[in-house]
Amino acid sequence: MTAAIYTRQSLDKTGEAAGVSRQLSECEDLAARQGLTVTTKLSDNDISATTGRVRPSFEKLLTLVEAGKISTVVVWHPDRLYRKLADLVRIVDIAKAHGLNIVSVQAGEIDLSTPSGRMVASMVGSVGSYEGEHRTERQRTAYSTRAAAGEWHFSHRPYGYERTAEGVVVVEEEAALLRDLYVRYYEGGESRHALVKGLNEAGTLTATGKPWSITALREVLNNPRYAGINSYKGVVVGTGNWAPIITPEQWELYKGAASKRKVLSSSFTRSATSLLSGIIRCDVCGGKVYRKARGDGSNSHEYACSVKVCVSASAAPVDALVRAEALSALLSGPSDLIPMDTNGATFSALSEALSELQQRRDDLTEALGEGLVKLAQVRPQLEAIKTDEEGLLQRRNDLTSANVIAEVLLDIKRNLFAGPTVSIDDAAAVKAQLAERFDGLTLPRQRELVSLLLDIRLAKGRGPKRVLIEHRVVTSLN
Numbered sequence: 045m046t047a048a049i050y051t052r053q054s055l056d057k058t059g060e061a062a063g064v065s066r067q068l069s070e071c072e073d074l075a076a077r078q079g080l081t082v083t084t085k086l087s088d089n090d091i092s093a094t095t096g097r098v099r100p101s102f103e104k105l106l107t108l109v110e111a112g113k114i115s116t117v118v119v120w121h122p123d124r125l126y127r128k129l130a131d132l133v134r135i136v137d138i139a140k141a142h143g144l145n146i147v148s149v150q151a152g153e154i155d156l157s158t159p160s161g162r163m164v165a166s167m168v169g170s171v172g173s174y175e176g177e178h179r180t181e182r183q184r185t186a187y188s189t190r191a192a193a194g195e196w197h198f199s200h201r202p203y204g205y206e207r208t209a210e211g212v213v214v215v216e217e218e219a220a221l222l223r224d225l226y227v228r229y230y231e232g233g234e235s236r237h238a239l240v241k242g243l244n245e246a247g248t249l250t251a252t253g254k255p256w257s258i259t260a261l262r263e264v265l266n267n268p269r270y271a272g273i274n275s276y277k278g279v280v281v282g283t284g285n286w287a288p289i290i291t292p293e294q295w296e297l298y299k300g301a302a303s304k305r306k307v308l309s310s311s312f313t314r315s316a317t318s319l320l321s322g323i324i325r326c327d328v329c330g331g332k333v334y335r336k337a338r339g340d341g342s343n344s345h346e347y348a349c350s351v352k353v354c355v356s357a358s359a360a361p362v363d364a365l366v367r368a369e370a371l372s373a374l375l376s377g378p379s380d381l382i383p384m385d386t387n388g389a390t391f392s393a394l395s396e397a398l399s400e401l402q403q404r405r406d407d408l409t410e411a412l413g414e415g416l417v418k419l420a421q422v423r424p425q426l427e428a429i430k431t432d433e434e435g436l437l438q439r440r441n442d443l444t445s446a447n448v449i450a451e452v453l454l455d456i457k458r459n460l461f462a463g464p465t466v467s468i469d470d471a472a473a474v475k476a477q478l479a480e481r482f483d484g485l486t487l488p489r490q491r492e493l494v495s496l497l498l499d500i501r502l503a504k505g506r507g508p509k510r511v512l513i514e515h516r517v518v519t520s521l522n
């Protein structure tokens with residue numbers, strides 16, 4: 045039996061495990077133990093087998109197998125030989141036609157002639173974007189380490205700051221404007237819409253040199269780093285080492301004002317009869333858009349601007365479009381974006397638990413009052429209830445001090461995902477289940493969800509393009 049040893053250097057592994065010389069010597073030992081005659085030693089020195097770059101020695105190896113010169117490949121680990129599904133498929137094809145054994149130091153022998161062997165091959169080779177994933181992980185770690193050290197890592201200049209040789213410094217002119225915006229928002233009660241209008245009328249541009257939009261302004265104002273608060277992925281990790289532009293007190297005032305307005309905007313849902321009536325805004329005049337009968341005897345409905353009837357559109361297609369956007373926001377956002385307390389409990393779950401405790405205490409005191417039990421008998425229980433209650437209240441307070449919007453979203457998510465767990469094996473199945481659950485929500489719940497996730501405006505024109513949708517939470521979808 046003629047064998048080839050194949051080794052590959054890859055940057056993602058520690059030198060200890062992956063050094064080519066170590067791979068080679070361990071493969072030689074294995075070949076000797078199995079009585080294989082090694083006629084060829086091949087090595088590729090690429091960075092990663094998943095980048096799609098051609099590996100010359102790998103290609104040569106396949107040629108040798110096809111020519112019948114090699115019947116066994118010895119590798120340190122199958123992931124040296126293949127990482128991409130495409131590579132595995134080629135090897136399997138050749139193995140079927142010419143016969144090929146793979147023996148590995150780390151994962152034993154792989155028999156590519158049987159389906160189960162091929163399944164094992166695909167598993168032990170970590171077919172997928174293994175190395176790619178690792179790279180992002182490393183990058184994340186690097187970012188979070190920097191964040192923990194109080195540094196601000198940014199690839200695009202944030203408004204109000206720039207990076208110099210001395211570090212991140214304040215751009216005074218922009219800082220003054222920012223302070224003014226914060227105060228006008230939380231003290232003057234001006235809307236983001238009004239602030240954006242003012243900024244653009246004054247010809248002010250964003251840090252990337254564009255006119256301001258509501259999304260751009262929201263992203264700027266929502267950045268806790270202006271108060272010197274360092275955060276990583278939305279989680280506060282400490283104090284930054286740069287000069288703040290507003291005080292922590294101003295930041296709290298801003299956050300308070302912002303969450304109050306959010307709650308107000310989503311609490312008009314009591315008598316809702318359609319998904320979007322009153323939620324959509326007119327892109328022309330900014331007025332509310334309501335749903336009404338077309339009045340042409342067709343029994344169909346439309347969404348129309350309530351102020352000047354600047355815009356109108358058939359209701360059903362708009363509903364369908366918005367539903368799809370809301371679902372994609374749910375699919376690609378909240379699990380990562382929404383803060384959870386350590387037990388994953390939500391505000392309403394904690395409230396429920398609290399009222400259960402209250403109920404138990406009432407039962408006990410009632411029994412006590414009627415002389416059914418003695419105080420000595422129930423005192424331990426009452427004390428236990430008190431301790432539990434304090435713990436729950438503390439956790440609920442912690443949640444309340446977080447974002448109000450996040451709480452509402454958490455509750456919606458809890459309703460949406462109540463019942464059997466969603467299987468994550470299959471992306472299409474997840475989508476279908478999500479849609480089913482969304483459709484199962486009451487109309488007010490759906491409206492709440494939609495207005496939290498999306499900013500919807502109706503513009504002039506025809507077709508789906510006039511429905512302007514901005515994602516509030518999952519801004520990456522915008």
Ligand SMILES: [Zn+2]
Pocket residue numbers: 326327328329330331349350351352353354355
């Ligand atoms: Zn209008």
